[in-house]
Amino acid sequence: MVNLIWVFMTVFGVVFAIFNGTMNEVNEAVFSGAKEAVTLCIGLISILVFWLGMMRIAEDAGMLKILAKLFRPLVKRLFPEIPNDHPAMGYILSNMMANMFGLGNAATPLGIKAMEEMRKLNGGSNEASRSMITFLAINTSSLTLIPTTVIAIRMNYNSANPTDIVGTTLVATICSTIGAILIDRFFYYRRSRKG
Amino acid sequence: MGIVSVISLWFIPVLIAFILMYGTFKRVPTYESFVEGGKEGVKIAVSIIPFLVGMLVAISVFRASGALDFLMGYIRPGLEAFGIPADIVPLAIIRPISGTAALGMTSDIMATHGPDSFIGRLAATIQGSTDTTFYVLTVYFGAVGIKKMGDSLKVGLLADLVGIIAAIVVVTLVFGG
Numbered sequence: 178m179v180n181l182i183w184v185f186m187t188v189f190g191v192v193f194a195i196f197n198g199t200m201n202e203v204n205e206a207v208f209s210g211a212k213e214a215v216t217l218c219i220g221l222i223s224i225l226v227f228w229l230g231m232m233r234i235a236e237d238a239g240m241l242k243i244l245a246k247l248f249r250p251l252v253k254r255l256f257p258e259i260p261n262d263h264p265a266m267g268y269i270l271s272n273m274m275a276n277m278f279g280l281g282n283a284a285t286p287l288g289i290k291a292m293e294e295m296r297k298l299n300g301g302s303n304e305a306s307r308s309m310i311t312f313l314a315i316n317t318s319s320l321t322l323i324p325t326t327v328i329a330i331r332m333n334y335n336s337a338n339p340t341d342i343v344g345t346t347l348v349a350t351i352c353s354t355i356g357a358i359l360i361d362r363f364f365y366y367r368r369s370r371k372g
Numbered sequence: 373m374g375i376v377s378v379i380s381l382w383f384i385p386v387l388i389a390f391i392l393m394y395g396t397f398k399r400v401p402t403y404e405s406f407v408e409g410g411k412e413g414v415k416i417a418v419s420i421i422p423f424l425v426g427m428l429v430a431i432s433v434f435r436a437s438g439a440l441d442f443l444m445g446y447i448r449p450g451l452e453a454f455g456i457p458a459d460i461v462p463l464a465i466i467r468p469i470s471g472t473a474a475l476g477m478t479s480d481i482m483a484t485h486g487p488d489s490f491i492g493r494l495a496a497t498i499q500g501s502t503d504t505t506f507y508v509l510t511v512y513f514g515a516v517g518i519k520k521m522g523d524s525l526k527v528g529l530l531a532d533l534v535g536i537i538a539a540i541v542v543v544t545l546v547f548g549g
Contacts, residue, residue, distance in 0.1 A: 182525075183426065186431060187429070187430045189439050190430075190433035190434040190436070190437040190439045191437065194433075194437035197438045197442075199436065199438050202436040202438075206432035206433045206437075207429055210425075210430075210432030211425045211428065213428050213432070214421065214424035214425040214427070215421060217428075218418070218421045218424055219417070221420070222413065225413030225417050229410060229412050229416075230406035230408075230409040230413065233409025233412075234391050234400055234402050234406055237398075237400040237405045238400045240391065283384065286413060288508075289416055289515040289516065292512050296517075296518065303519040304519075304520040305513065305522040305524055309513075310527060313508060313512060314524070314527045314528060316508050317503050317504075317505040317508045317509070317531060318503065318528075318534075318535055319501060319503035321500055326475070326499075326500075327478070327499050330475075330478060330479055330482060331482065331492075333479075334479075334483060334486070336482075336487035337488050342493050342497050342500065345539070345546050346496070346497050346539075349535055349539040349542050349543075350502075350535065352534060352535065352538030353501055353531055353535025356530075356534030356535065356538070357528075360530045360531055361527050364523040364526065368523065
């Protein structure tokens, strides 16, 4: 699926450029896209190093286990495949909390750690497990309580009340998260019916 | 709102202090643990590079060639039939694909229509209530080497659709059309 989409975007783009006379822009896009990706990753290094360092201390001190224990009843329902007190649970919870407070930068390293733990649970297979798909669905639907970036942009354009979209964003994000969980469940049952 | 913004301001520094104090209390070799964990961060960041380069080049080519605008021209009338404002359509489509492009469009919409217009608020709500599905998928799966994504992409994109529809309904109810 990803392979197809990837090839489609690139090939359709190039073929379209032939008829649209945008070959120049496409040439530029190849290099600017690659550069943007590397810049993004370099920018991630600082955050990843700092947060994974911090989280290692938290893990060594047993904080993630405590966190996992506290919220087990709720998260257990979302991730039935993850055993109690498993570190994956702690990372999933920390990731969700970081997301809720709009700390996307802190959320990414935690999410990656969560994925790593879930992969171990899945026997190191390179296939996405049920828990991974659920986790991604929740993450892509965003859990933000305060959309800081958007508020900043609204301030930039002299909004009379930059924060008045907080309420609507919250309702929309709750809908999309519930939607994500339901859609994820639906696909899971379809998969398991097929065997 | 006041409390929420105070929490988001204090959260990280207090969390850092708390982790360090708790670690010391539990006799964890804090600095050494930090360095060990940090080393992993470097590895992960470097290993994501090829995944993101591949994805972002494809997206940039698709956008720069004009193919995206072309396809949107076809999708737009269908969406407008459902009462979705035309100006928001490009944003709704680009939001799951490219975070920076979506941010640019949101700014652009606010510059043209004003941040307190209906469209401006709708753009802000869409921007805030969904995440860049392609980016999350690429980074998370890339970092740990998951090659078979299963239903992830479908689930992520359908959830985005739910989020965008919810945003349109809520903003229409609260701020009027």
